[in-house]
Amino acid sequence: MAWNDILKPLSGWKFLFKKPHTIRYPKEDKIPSERYRGIHTNMIDKCIGCGSCEKICMNQAITMKEMDVEVKEGTTNLRPVVDHGRCCYCGLCVDICPTGSLWLSRDYRHLSEDIDTFIIDPNVKEKEREGWQKAPEFSLIPPERGKMEEIPPEKRVKSFMEVFVGYTEPIAKEEAQRCLGCGLCVDACATHMHIPDYLKAIREGNNEEAVRIMFKNNPLSEICGTVCTHFCENVCPVGIIGEPVAIQWEKEFATRTIEDYKKIIDTTIKEKKERVAVVGAGPAGLSFAFYLRLKGYKIDVFEKYEKPGGMMLLGIPSYRLPRKVIEKEIKFITSTGVKIHTGTQIGKKKTFKELLKKYSAVFVATGNTKPYTMGIPGEEGKDTLQAISFLYDVNTGKKIDLKGKKVLVVGGGNVAMDAIRTSRRLGADVYLSYRRREVDMPADELERKEAKEEGIEFMIQTLPIEVIREKGKIKAVKYVPTDMDFSEKGKRPKPVPRMNDVRTLEVDIIIEAIGQGPDLTYLEQEFGESLKIEKGKPVVDKNLMCSIKGLFFGGDMANKQNDIVSAVADGRRAAEGVHNYLQNK
């Protein structure tokens, strides 16, 4: 031990007169870092109330509470409330929040004797963002959906082979993992399918259970898995970060793995004596027949065409919806005892009134069969086709050759997409004219993408104004570009034609796909004014019964959505309605 060791510690005295380096609170304040994880803040209007923050919270510090907020489509009125006595400020709630409405502020002080004040409502209308915030690349939700094998466009356009390949099991399981389980999709789906439940069954490898859950709400699940307007995916919060969960493809995958639904779904029926008639074997009629049959009623379905399926069979091309899928689901429905009488048109030989006498109730779902026309000069002629009749002809096997012809399709919905892609497959050079912007198109995004890949030219924001004919045949179309008028809030923009800028496009054939409405001629003839009609559609109550007792309407002819899944939902709702009606008769 040296003397130095005794003297050295005295060196500490030199610090006595140095400036202190600690924060002199309360004269000075500690400024938290930029990433500081402090007290929660939530933008109340940006939050959609999915409850993911509540689910990820390891301390159960977050509770979703009902609040007085405007509930838009794909949102709930639930907002988080945080118990700061439980919170550990880990920030997992921020990292999982799909909207980025939630963040941890740099505010860290809360002092009170009252423990109730530690339950803090973080919801604010507006506040500057600071502290621990959502970083898209670190979001806990994988943004990309499972990839599906694609057929190259050059190969696709050569035939009507199925475009849709579908998920394989590992990818389907992985994709089902992306579901947050918020259930916003259940509200958005017309049939209110229990989507989080069947996705859970799929990721657990229990496809049978998944299909059983699906068939509680939708007997045409495989068809809806292949072609659907999938409103569920449009509201999926995962879609805010990247691609929404592929709910439609998951459904297709699970149903595809089941060969015979009869083996897994319990269809024991307690027979009732009442008989119910259905007019139209489309999605609404079939769904109605299935659910009412399960309640024990005897069902007779009358279909005009030789095969059941309605627009699914006659409107949708086979490359998009393979015929074996339709056959499989109809086979299951008929296996429950539903009788389908094909080739029987009601209104001609048999009347609706006769049906009403013979049956306890009648459900009419004959769809939209009357196409709208543009009403422009030179429109009438053999070479101006209606999309639904054109598709009907193709789907019923009529030989149509469009090789080398120039076809202009007018419209922007899924029917227009079917028309352009079908024409392309028949060898035509195809143009599509749509009067609004591409984002305003009602057609499915995937359909649009695939159509473009197949070499179809999109003429966006154009409006045909005249058809030029030579010796009765179409020579060209005069059209004008349009501008968008956004003055009406909450609605799609209004197209305003630029009439001084007329352009011409040489074409051989025009296909109109601008919508269609129901054909009520026979009904009007029979019932006259006792059948109330508004805006071209019969008026129905909540049970879908019209002004005539025992007569129910559903599907495209009664709803605004005009798609398969809404028709299926109508069928199920009407089945409940008819059951209530007959029980209380």
Next chain:
Amino acid sequence: MKQKTEQKKSLNQGGKNMTEEKSIDFFEYFIGPQHPGITGNFGVILNAVGDEIIKAQANPGYLHRAFEKLMEQRMYLQNVPLVCRICVPEPDVNEALYSMAIETLTGIEVPERAKYIRTIVLEMARLAAYLFYFGGTAATLGLYTLPNWSFGDRDYILDLFEELTGARIYHIYMQPGGVRRDLPKDFTKKLYSLLQTLKKRIKEYDGIFFDAALFKKRTKGVGVINKDMAIEYSVTGPNLRASGIAYDIRKDTPYLAYPDINFNVITENEGDFYSRVMVRRREFEEDIKILEQLIDKLPSGEVWNRYPMPLNWKVEKGDVYVKVESTKGEYGYYVVSDGSEKPRRIHVRGPSMTHGIMLLEKLLKGQRIADISPIMFSLDICPPDIDR
């Protein structure tokens, strides 16, 4: 304090007059579980004759928060904010171990940059833990200048942690597949300049503490762990190296970015209190060198490889043991997954279990009461990791 007495009964020959004679054999003392002089809420029951301890019995359990059981009831990601709480002075080893275990089970690769960032965090935590240790040890000897200095300097590291992770103590920064955010702007510059400050500061610490006669007098030859005893009692970490055995997990089974880093394994030969402190004092400088190398070699690129959506994340069936070198010794996690969303079992192998119970009981025997706290601190026991 309780008196333990033994009754000596002496009977007189006739058996009529019975007298009782009392004599005190030893005193029983309770040290802890209150915090002063104890490294956490932990207790030691002592039997002492005069100032000499004849028996010491560790009395843990006051910090039991059932971490291992809680982990079985939470989803895999939800355990990330939980594990760091197992050790307060050096929480990051828990985060690193938990993430490494999940990565081994699932096969998620960690990007190279994330490996470096994790190593930087671990080494920074090491420095902070050592500063905590120096202060604590000096305070138990009644030398209160060093804790004021070292805790103040430790706050500069915590400031950097706050900038990097958003929190000062429980960083919750590492997650399976990497880390939660990339380094903020100018972080490495700030860290480098802090390292230079710390290099100067450690020399100043020498003056008031490490070279001080008071310190040397009190510590040399106290609480000796020799080589054989160290091996017999599964001593790990700096305590083992103080007994002359050059074993460091960072060197012997390297993980993260350690294979790319050059550093020396510091050893001392005496195995006493003084050696245990001096090993750490010298390692402090070695860790600064490691951090400087890490800053130099830090690669660019991604910092996180995704895992599935955490609410539905099922980890592959299997079990794994992972270990890292902490300032307290070998820290290990044994994770068993049954293929579900929650772990089936997680066992935490904290170094304080062996150091704080078996070894401490042995070492305290024959020591004086005034040396209990210093010896306990010299072993760097962290009671929360005994009571998992």
